Amino acid sequence: MxxxxxxxxxxxxxxxxxxxxxxxxxxxxxxxxxxxxxxxxxxxxxxxxxxxxxxxxxxxxxxxxxxxxxxxxxxxxxxxxxxxxxxxxxxxxxxxxxxxxxxxxxxxxxxxxAGQMRRLSPAGVAIRRRDRWPNLVEAHRHFAAKPMFARWHPAVLNDYIHFGTEQDPADHAGTGRRLKFRPEIEAEIYSTVPxxxxxxxxxxxxxxxxxxxxxxxxxxxxxxxxxxxxxxxxxxxxxxxxxxxxxxxxxxxxxxxxxxxxxxxxxxx
Known part of the structure; x- marks a missing residue:
């Protein structure tokens, strides 16, 4: 296992x-x-x-x-x-x-x-990361256009879009998506690395x-x-x-x- x-x-x-x-x-x-x-x-x-x-x-x-x-x-x-x-x-x-x-x-x-991990680590980038899109299509377009994600296997990128996002509770239309892995938690993890x-x-x-x-x-x-x-x-x-x-x-x-x-x-x- x-x-x-x-x-x-x-x-x-x-x-x-x-x-x-x-x-x-x-x-x-x-x-x-x-x-x-x-x-x-x-x-x-x-x-x-x-x-x-x-x-x-x-x-x-x-x-x-x-x-x-x-x-x-x-x-x-x-x-x-x-x-x-x-x-x-x-x-x-x-x-x-x-x-x-x-x-x-x-x-x-x-x-x-010294409380400077946001400057030394990727925490500063994480906290400013875009985390909301009007729908799944726009979320996919956003990531697929980035060089880092463009190198991913297409099936993995699709899994990231579909399973790594959730309905945006702030979007009353019901189509909005946001990242499940919250950027503030991502930043805190980077800031506390052992x-x-x-x-x-x-x-x-x-x-x-x-x-x-x-x-x-x-x-x-x-x-x-x-x-x-x-x-x-x-x-x-x-x-x-x-x-x-x-x-x-x-x-x-x-x-x-x-x-x-x-x-x-x-x-x-």
């Missing part, structure tokens, strides 16, 4: 093409639809609430040991939850979730303490082997580097053509890469 965790601002259903591929290969897949939107598991300074939401999902599964797969933010949450439930983890596959460490982690710490993950994992080992898949054109990988990730994974790193969002650009290839890593990690145990 795969327990999947999504990237910031993208609901789990956006990854439907990946889920269907893994299920066709015989894996069950479960996921939290929107981290950060349940008042029982709020966004906080070290993502404790969201981690506990993932732990609760892990605890609810009957299968004793699980594969954790996470994209970007979801990779961090997978590691944090694995540290709380190491005995439930068969292995972890991180999709472009490079580990912040060293002076860069110190920079994040200072920015958080910066002591390496120290956390020393105290709370994840309980299973870890692999990492990096996008060849990932700005996040270039900015953060892979030194700490290389140590965590013991060199279990592969590359996928694409940006930080390669799971949306190349869903079929991502399905195969994750399944390949699961097979390799399983052979090690």
């Amino acid at each position: 795969i327990v999947f965790s999504h990237a910031n601002s993208y609901s789990a259903t956006t990854y439907r093409q990946l889920f269907e591929g893994w299920r066709a290969a015989g894996q069950e897949v479960v996921a939290v639809e929107h981290f950060g939107h349940d008042e029982r598991f709020p966004v906080d300074r070290s993502w404790r609430g969201m981690t506990q939401q993932l732990v609760a999902l892990i605890d609810s599964q009957a299968e004793p040991r699980l594969w954790l797969v996470g994209h970007s933010m979801g990779g961090y949450l997978s590691l944090l939850a694995a540290g709380q439930r190491p005995g439930r983890v068969r292995g972890i596959v991180l999709l472009d979730s490079p580990i912040v460490y060293g002076w860069k982690a110190g920079l994040v710490s200072m920015a958080k303490a 910066h002591r993950l390496v120290a956390y994992l020393r105290l709370h080992p994840p309980g299973g082997p870890v692999a990492f898949v990096a996008g060849t054109r990932s700005r996040e990988v270039r900015q953060v580097g892979l030194a700490a990730t290389h140590r965590l994974t013991q060199g279990r790193i592969s590359w996928m053509e694409g940006s930080h969002l390669f799971p949306f650009e190349r869903p079929e290839d991502t399905v195969r890469e994750v399944l390949d890593w699961i097979a390799r990690l399983e052979s090690e145990s």
Whole structure:
């Protein structure tokens, strides 16, 4: 069974093409639809609430040991939850979730303490993000025109538009759509990203082997580097053509890469 965790601002259903591929290969897949939107598991300074939401999902599964797969933010949450439930983890596959460490982690710490994360991180962009459209057609036109979304597989973009938006409660005509993943929550998640993950994992080992898949054109990988990730994974790193969002650009290839890593990690145990 795969327990999947999504990237910031993208609901789990956006990854439907990946889920269907893994299920066709015989894996069950479960996921939290929107981290950060349940008042029982709020966004906080070290993502404790969201981690506990993932732990609760892990605890609810009957299968004793699980594969954790996470994209970007979801990779961090997978590691944090694995540290709380190491005995439930068969292995972890991180999709472009490079580990912040060293002076860069110190920079994040200072920015958080000074309340400057909206300047350092994408939080400032998130809070200004357009989140409403008069109908689904206009929403699709808006995103399809942007270079980032134009690189996505068409089926993934359609899933994002249809499942990542909801009826706009402020639109009395009934056709308006708004993003389900609220920009203010997206911004708060960026502003509270954990910066002591390496120290956390020393105290709370994840309980299973870890692999990492990096996008060849990932700005996040270039900015953060892979030194700490290389140590965590013991060199279990592969590359996928694409940006930080390669799971949306190349869903079929991502399905195969994750399944390949699961097979390799399983052979090690």
